[in-house]
Amino acid sequence: MNRIERLRERMESGVHKAHRVRMSLTVLDDEKIAAAPHIIRKAKALEKLLAEMPVYIQDDELIVGFRTVFDLPNYITAEEIEHRNPHIETAGRLHIFDYVYNLCQDGRGYGTDNGVVPGHHNVMSKGFNGIKADAGRKIDQLLSEGAGDESEQVQFLQAVEIVCGAIAMFAARYADEAERLAASETDQQRKGELEAIAKVCRNVPGNVPCSFHEALQAVFFTHLVTWAEGGYLVPVGRLDQYVYPFYEADIASGALTQDEARELLNCLFVKFNADQDKTHGKPSYYADTGCTMVLGGQTPSGDDATNDVTYMVLTGVGTVRMADPKLRARFHVGSPDEYVRAACELIKQGMGTPSIENDETIIPALQKLGYRTEDARDYAIAGCWEILTPGRSSEKQGGSVNMPYCLEWVLNDGRNFISGKKWGADTPELASLATFEDFFDAFRKQIAYHIERMVNNHNKAEWAPMPFLSATLDDCVERGKDISEGGARYNDIGFQLAGTANMADSLLVIKRLVYEDKELTLEELRDILLSDYEGAEDLRQRILTRFPKFGNDDDEVDLLAREIIQCFADEVSRHKTRFGGHFRPRISTGGGHAFTKAYGASPDGRKAGERFAVSASPAPGRDMKGPTAVIKSVAKLGLEATNGGANLDMMFHPAALTGDDGTKKLTALVRTFVETGGMQLQVNVVSNETLVEARKHPEDYRHLVVRVYGFTTYFTQLLPELQDHLITRSEYEYSA
């Protein structure tokens, strides 16, 4: 086994978990701190945590640092807890709009910014000592302008000074530990490595990195402390961009070989997997780490950004084969073939990584939103699909606009089909909706009502200060404002549209059956849906088999999907956040599929409780013309309007993409997606396990295409024994 294999095995076996400890720490026992403003107390708590948390370096490690204590020392006063924020709902529960959706919160129930990409580029160019010095200068300036101790700006900047010092101190403790281990190390090679680690940790992240090794270590310390502060879903941003100058210099000077660079990167990748079990919330669904890394694309000046590190990350992630980091490959029309090919080769390995981000759609969308051009070109990804600029954006999760509810409310006087509760707005008598346009207008009003209530709650919400995260950002120090107070350059909240394809399919059915053919009245349709198609199976089957569905390159229904999306985007975009930022529309189900039980039957033939379409994808099993038709349908949606993101999910059987020839085909699909106006694409080359799942739950996998020579069929249309056969066969494809 080589070093990386040993590290991976050790990480997977969880040896490091035995080093985790519980410590009952508090900063409130110091009277002076206890009386200090909240943000100072929080900074002090982080400082104390980083001073007390046991340090731990494993054999073989070149990049070091573990979180061994998970809770911040107590810094919240009893009085603060008493005045808990009533507007925040905890993760994992159904949220509609009486609460603010948030995945993570502090002890007072205040949400913490999650999914912000830390400003690693500032750590690279200034170091935390440099950031601390900036904060000090800004304090002097404010004081000279007459600000006093009660100035919130000054308090924030003091907190920045504390946390900047704290991370440098934490690194120094690792330097001490490495020296201690080196002193007793008998293996000369390891001794040398430990001495190198000590030297690295002595310098970064306080000072500016002097080497590629130092740059990667600074990234990891910053990542770790962002989590420690109470961050959640912490992304990595454009690693191949901000560490490249260090790589280039080391290679040029001969201080580093390519193999050494590769090994260091792979060491970093293993480290990202340490705390998969400690993410907030329930393990099954919310165990996401948000450890997203973005590759390639364009530079802020508009040139192609691909470099040696880009390729090393792609091959490294394929070698390490762990859950994190999750890669997002940015493509533009001018992306080099070699890069597109390398990304497609990795996709074919079947880990669902990298997914694809299309610069050609995303950059104009951000510009239209008001992003500066250089910031738009510098975008990265946070959370699931959120598009933002590293170190300059605060992008909060706003929650889902549940379109299927809006349709239920139109048909059922503002009431949910299943619960009967009146959550929607009043709606006109169905008989008065004389034309399809009238109907769509009523639908739009429900959407607007849904969004308005979410906006109102969001604009009342309080957020927890994050002085460490803020310190890494471009503008917070200069403005003297924490990210929770709108200190970032862009302060936006994303609303996600759930159930798009099902709604397009449904509206088409209403348009035809009710308004064109006049086969049913709206009341009759509503009654059929309320009864979950009881006694109307004929009709349901006819809807399923005879009506056009989104995802089949059929203009009528595809353009209806476009209309729904544009309507949603207009209604979201008209509002402003309380920091003057934007509400951003995104087509994403996130966890929406978990809540399908709450929805009744829909006019597209979907029965109560069945799943909805995922993000911008067709409804499950409704795309019957294959991937090219799906890509063409998505291209019609006008996705520049959904500047928050719009993801298309696709699944391929490995047999469709075998060999060099298969890579070329995947490359061509991706290129065409980029050229025709897609936004985000997640390609799954389906593993055997998935086929087994598909065998058990065919209703969820109806769009799984199996193409073998001239013969063509859908996996789920095969006889069970043949499905089993194919399952065996796909292993055989891989054994090649």
Next chain:
Amino acid sequence: MHSAAHSPAPNDKPDIPESPDRGDPLRGMVFDIKRFAVHDGPGIRTTVFLKGCPLRCIWCHNPESMLRRPEIAFYPDKCIHCGRCLEVCPLPDDRKLDREYCTGCGACAEVCPSGARVLCGRELSVDEVMAEVVSDKAFYDNSGGGVTVSGGEPLAQPAFACEIFRSCRAESIHTVLDTTGYAEWEVLAEVASHADLVLYDLKCADPQKHRELTGVSNEVILENARRLARTDKAMIVRIPVIPGYTDSPENIRDIGKFVSSLGDSVKSVELLPYNRLAEAKYHQYGYSDYELEGLDPPSRGELLALAEILTSLGLRVCLAGDIIC
């Protein structure tokens, strides 16, 4: 039931190709148009499947392609037993929905709400085919793909196949003909002249065995291959590897030797391993006597050994998209 279709009566397997359909060149019988076809020639392609074939290969993986006339596929698991098909079937009461007497009028499929009865085979115009085909032009251009006309046997509808190819070329779309080679030479020559590449099936070297397995002798097929190769048309020879039928080393070697004699026209030889995916279709189209039911596909090792025979003859061999040599 189509017992006749699968165990063909003597008059159903002519030794010389039938006169092809020279009807309206702008209309043809199509049983499927598949986008994102990835194993029918280079790149991402759309394959147009023409219905009707003079051969009766016992392993045929598209049983719905054998007969020229429209047929009804029946998917029992989708049937909701509403009985509408019985109501509309124009046959007399004692023959309703009976495949033996079915004319493929499609009335039952028209009213079937659940898609349990599906009409296979539509007469389409070239314009209708092209409307579907051009929509993936961007994918063809990015992948070096295009349009493949397959079957059934496209040479049984040569005028229609030619018109499709001509229209594709007018749109700068790459064209591939996928054929058994079983047709009058003039017919093959004409259709192939409109194709950029010909996928040419060679199943069995021995004429008598070929007749047993496919219903026709291979003499016409081999002679056509020789003549086509002399026109310098780019060809890929495809050999179905059917365990126990075509997979003997002797057969592969004999086909390989024949291919070697064809010269530079043949760019590569593809081995098409048997798969069981067609079994379901035999049931859906009412065939109860599929001889290969339960037959296992060849192992990868066996395929590699057969590929080795071909490469030792100096041929370039492809297997499931992988270039072996």
